[in-house]
Structure formats: structure tokens, C-alpha cells
Amino acid sequence: MNQNSIIELEFKTDSGLGSRATIGIIVLRTDQTLEHEFANLLNFDGVALYYSRIRNEMEITKEALEDMEAELPIAAALLPTAFNFDVIGYGCTSGSAIIGEEKVEKAIQVIHPNVPASNPMTACKAALRALGLKQIAFLTPYDPSITTAMCENLLAAGFEISITGSFFESDDFKVGLISPQSILEAIEKIGTRDDCDGVFVSCTNLRVAEIIEIAESRLGKPVTSSNHALAWHLLRLSGIQDCQENCGSLFRRQLNVEDEIIN
Numbered sequence: 001m002n003q004n005s006i007i008e009l010e011f012k013t014d015s016g017l018g019s020r021a022t023i024g025i026i027v028l029r030t031d032q033t034l035e036h037e038f039a040n041l042l043n044f045d046g047v048a049l050y051y052s053r054i055r056n057e058m059e060i061t062k063e064a065l066e067d068m069e070a071e072l073p074i075a076a077a078l079l080p081t082a083f084n085f086d087v088i089g090y091g092c093t094s095g096s097a098i099i100g101e102e103k104v105e106k107a108i109q110v111i112h113p114n115v116p117a118s119n120p121m122t123a124c125k126a127a128l129r130a131l132g133l134k135q136i137a138f139l140t141p142y143d144p145s146i147t148t149a150m151c152e153n154l155l156a157a158g159f160e161i162s163i164t165g166s167f168f169e170s171d172d173f174k175v176g177l178i179s180p181q182s183i184l185e186a187i188e189k190i191g192t193r194d195d196c197d198g199v200f201v202s203c204t205n206l207r208v209a210e211i212i213e214i215a216e217s218r219l220g221k222p223v224t225s226s227n228h229a230l231a232w233h234l235l236r237l238s239g240i241q242d243c244q245e246n247c248g249s250l251f252r253r254q255l256n257v258e259d260e261i262i263n
Contacts, residue, residue: 016048017046017048018046018047018048018083018086019046020044020045020046020047020238020239020240021046021047021048021086021087021235021238021239021240022048022050022083022084022085022086022238023042023047023048023049023050023085023086023087023088023089023234023235023238024049024050024051024052024076024079024083024085024087024088024089024112025038025049025050025051025052025088025089025090025091025234026051026052026053026054026072026075026076026079026088026089026090026091026108027051027052027053027054027091027204028053028054028056028091028092028095028172028204028205029053029054029055029056030056030057030058030172030173030176030205031091031172031176031204031205032173032176032177032205033176033204033205033206033207033227034091034204034205034227035051037207037208037209037210037227037228037231038227038231040209040210040247041209041227041228041231041232041244041247041251042231042234042235043244044235044240044242044244047235047238047240050079050083050085052075052076052078052079053075053078054068054071054072054074054075054090054092055068055071055074055075056068056071056092056095056172058171058172058173059170059171059172060094060142060143060146060170060171060172060175061146061170062098062145062146062149065092065094065095065098065099065146066098066099068092068095068099069099069103069104069107072090072104072107072108073107073108073110073111076088076107076108076110076111076112077111079111079112081111081112085112085115086115086116086237086238086239087115087116087117087118087234087237087238088108088112088115088116088117088118089117089118089119089123089230089233089234090104090108090117090118090119091119091120091204091226091227091230092119092120092204093119093120093121093124093150093202093203093204093226094142094146094149094150094202094203095119096119096120096121096122097121097146097149097150097153098146098149101119101121101122104117104119105117105119116237118230118233118234118237119230120202120204120226120227120229120230121150121153122233123226123229123230123232123233123234124154124200124202124224124226124229125154125157125159125259126229126233126236126255126256126259127200127224127228127229127232127233127250128159128198128200128224129256129258129259130250130253130254130255130256130259131198131222131224131249131250131253132197133159133197133198133222134158134159134160134197135159135160135161135162135195135196135197136154136159136160136161136162136196136197136198136199136200137161137162137163137164137165137187137190137191137193137196137198137199137200138150138151138154138161138163138164138165138190138199138200138202139164139165139166139183139186139187139190139199139200139201139202140164140165140166140167140201140202140203141166141167141168141169141175141178141202141203141205141206142166142168142169142170142202142203143166143168143170144166144168146170147164147166150202151164154200162193162195162196163190163193163196164190165186165189165190167182167186172205175203175205175206176205176206176207178206178207179207180207180208180210180211181211183201183206183207183208183211184211184214184215187199187201187211187215187219187223188215188218188219191215191219191221191223192219196221197221197222198221198222198223198224199215199219199221199222199223199224200223200224200225200229201223201224201225201226202225202226203225203226204226204227204230206225206226208223208225208226208227208228209225209227209228209247212224212225212228212247212248213246213247213248216248216249222248222249222250223248224248224250228247228248228250229250232250232251232253233255236254236255237255241254
């Protein structure tokens with residue numbers, strides 16, 4: 001075929017898929033759940049989601065979580081700066097607690113300066129404040145050392161923990177296979193106490209989003225999780241105030257003033 005025979009055609013551009021918001025998410029190499037849940041939680045016209053993966057170990061240990069700090073800029077660089085992200089999230093709750101939320105933000109902003117960044121720990125706190133929760137039941141899949149570090153993080157932020165439960169599973173592959181029914185039963189077991197206002201379920205690999213409405217209905221209390229809170233937080237930080245039906249009480253709330261970004 002002669003190249004001279006190819007007809008050049010005109011085209012126009014528009015604002016693309018992210019006409020309202022463009023959101024980047026750094027997902028763990030071992031995560032089986034986050035992308036699936038985000039596709040449902042953030043299913044809004046004009047909201048575009050773009051994912052990068054970060055190298056991590058299958059075994060969840062303090063040392064493995066700390067090692068991810070050096071990997072964060074590498075993973076962030078796989079999210080093209082030309083996309084002009086409105087916000088970027090890092091999808092690891094325990095990693096955010098062990099590395100430190102501010103360090104996570106700074107590592108992402110090495111590649112994407114001035115782009116707001118969030119993570120499940122920061123998002124959890126904003127979500128609990130938006131829901132008016134002070135005293136919570138806390139569910140994790142982690143071993144005691146990781147769970148304790150996360151409890152200390154929440155306590156330092158002014159929250160009270162009435163009861164903590166864990167599946168004591170450090171293999172992240174197995175965590176992704178824990179059934180939603182098992183998670184629902186665990187939520188009910190720890191969340192029925194009179195001295196807790198709601199439940200937070202930690203870990204982006206746990207399949208919680210699909211059972212949140214059921215759990216809230218049975219408990220009569222708000223329930224949120226790592227993916228649930230992070231998706232909501234990224235949506236609100238990107239400037240989208242829309243509510244999402246059938247996604248629990250959190251998606252009918254806005255950010256508290258103290259959690260809004262001041263430009």
C-alpha cells in the first residue's frame with residue numbers, strides 16, 4: 001500500500017473520560033479487591049479512574065510495609081502527569097499507618113506536586129468525622145502487631161475503640177479470599193455492642209463494599225471500610241459532591257470543613 005494513498009482526516013478533542021474528575025489510585029501488587037469495588041463505588045459519569053500497581057510482599061509484616069515507601073514514587077510515576085489528576089490515592093491501610101500518612105503524601109507528590117493525595121487511614125478518619133462517629137468497633141485481617149499499630153494511630157487521632165477483632169491472617173492472598181459472609185458475621189459480632197457508634201473494617205483486600213448496606217441495616221449503625229472510605233474521600237477531594245445510592249450512609253455525606261482542602 002502506498003502511504004500517499006492514506007487520507008488524512010480531521011478530528012476534534014474533548015475533555016475525555018474525566019470531564020468532571022480524574023482520579024489516580026496506586027494499588028498493591030497483591031490486591032484482588034480494590035479495583036472491583038471502586039468500579040461500583042465511583043460509577044459516576046465524567047469521573048475517570050486510572051490505576052497503577054506498587055510492588056509489595058504477599059506476607060503482611062511491618063518490614064514489608066515499610067519497604068513500600070521507596071516504591072511509592074515509582075508507582076506514582078506510572079500515573080502520567082499529563083492526565084492532570086485531581087487527586088491520587090494510595091490503597092494500603094496498614095502501609096499508610098506504618099509508613100506514615102504525611103510520608104505517603106510526600107512520596108506521591110514527588111511525582112505529582114500540588115496534587116492532593118489520600119490513603120485509607122486519612123480517609124477513614126475523615127469518614128468517621130463525617131459520620132459523627134467517636135467510639136468505634138474495629139475489624140482487621142492482620143496479626144496483632146499490625147492491628148495494634150493501627151489502633152494506636154486511631155487513638156492518637158482522638159477516636160475511641162470499644163472492641164477490636166481480627167482474622168489473624170498475614171497472607172494477603174488469603175485475605176482477598178475471605179468471604180463477604182464471614183466479614184458480615186464478624187461485623188455483626190463486634191458491632192452490636194452498645195458502647196460503639198459504628199464499625200470500621202480495615203484492609204483494601206477485604207470484600208466489604210457489597211455488604212455495607214446489609215450490615216448497616218442489621219446494626220442500625222454506620223459501617224465503613226478501607227475501600228469504601230477511600231473511594232468516598234477521593235470523590236469528595238476531587239470536588240464531586242454527588243451522593244451514591246445503595247453504598248451506605250457515608251456516600252450521602254460531605255466532608256467536614258476541617259477535612260476540606262484549602263487552595
